[in-house]
Amino acid sequence: MIRLQSSDGRLFAVDEKTGFMSTLIKDIVTDLGSTSEPIPLPNVTGEILVDVVRYCRYHKDDARLSSSVPDILQDDSLIEAWDRKFMAMPDDRMLKVISAADYLNIEPLVDLGCLAVAKIIRTLSVEEIRERYNVVDDFTPEQREQIKKELERMK
């Protein structure tokens, strides 16, 4: 059993296989040996760790897949239903999950999270992106002209 402690003091107990989905945790446990002391994760809040652990618990038995980026792009049905449900969370929570997954070095979760964000962006127009992600249009009028010209050239 591996014990994890989130930044806000919540304790999580996971089995080794689940915990080892995170290369960071795997390295810590391998280096320090199993210990009853919980591993502190100062960069992850309890709320987000819940999602991360949920993902790892579900996927712990997956065979190590090679990067499947090109396929997923084309075919939505390649993403399993459970993952699709997992991906359906508010933007800010998803970003925190991605960040936590990167910190914990859980590669498939980083990929899944980034794919989720990419899929949303794909459906949005420029204005909708700005609106949704609070991005300021900081182009100068000259730059906007240049962009327009380049778009014409690319056609």
Next chain:
Amino acid sequence: MKRKDSFVSSTGRAADALSVTSADGRLDFLSCLPYEIAMVIVIYSDYPTIQTIAEVSRSWRRFARDNAVWRRLFLQQTEWRTPRALAAAGCYYHSGSRANRVQNNIASSRNDAAAPSSALASGANTPRVGDEDMYAAGGYGSDIPLGDATVNANSASMQRILAAYTGSSLRPALTLQHRVAPSPTPSLVRKFGGRLVGADWRYLFSQRLKLDNNWKTGVADIHTVAGHADSVYCVQYDHEKIVTGSRDRTVKIWDSKTLQCTRTLAGHDASVLCLKYDDTTLVTGSSDSTVIVWDWQTGNHSLRLTSHAAGVLDVAFDREHVVSCSKDCTIKVWQR
């Protein structure tokens, strides 16, 4: 451990940034996430989405213009993955199903060598320097310069991104010079301060796209080239010249750009039915039942192979042999 430190520091950045979400949870993630992660999101996007991203804001635009993104977009198009493109991309291949798929694409694209190489060559004749995004040329060597931030290409997350680019295990070439296939198109790579920095993949993409669109819409210039006195039976070309053989018993060499005839080779006593050439040598077969081996640059014949009893319908050659086949039902292999 070194790698742990890099994750802590990169997430430290993200954690701080994420703590400044606006009250309604809207966050400009591209500006807040660590570069490697933001890149993963961008490279999951398709071509139209990348164009959209490029219009959102200045910082978003920088991601959309990143050379690595365009390299991936380019290599995602299976028909565009010619040996030259892959050489420019500096791809190594490891065993595994994805790598095999790539290998098969190379094998099939070797069969139509002329078209893909002209796609890469066409239009890319002027070196492109001075663009404001010149700094984002990376993808090769152990460091990827990107404006102010220098990302270590050997870090675990960078390796993951790079592996995702072609779907095969990929190690970036240490020096581009060794990866680019020798070709008469030096403009395939850009120079920055005199140093080769890498192919301009966005430019290559737009050129290739334009070519594809031209094929789809039938946009093409038709040039009629006259000069032979009779039917033209065979042709081979490259970006410098077009070589034709005719019933008028001659072989003509034409300049690809000006379409002017630069040389006429006479020597056969009957129609020239077939021809092949390489860097130095031209081999022709004729109704006169002979095969002539020429030095096409000087126009001299070096050999005349007389043995067939009827017209020579096709020829092929390599460094050691010439092979001819004939209406006389035989195939002859000649040692050079």
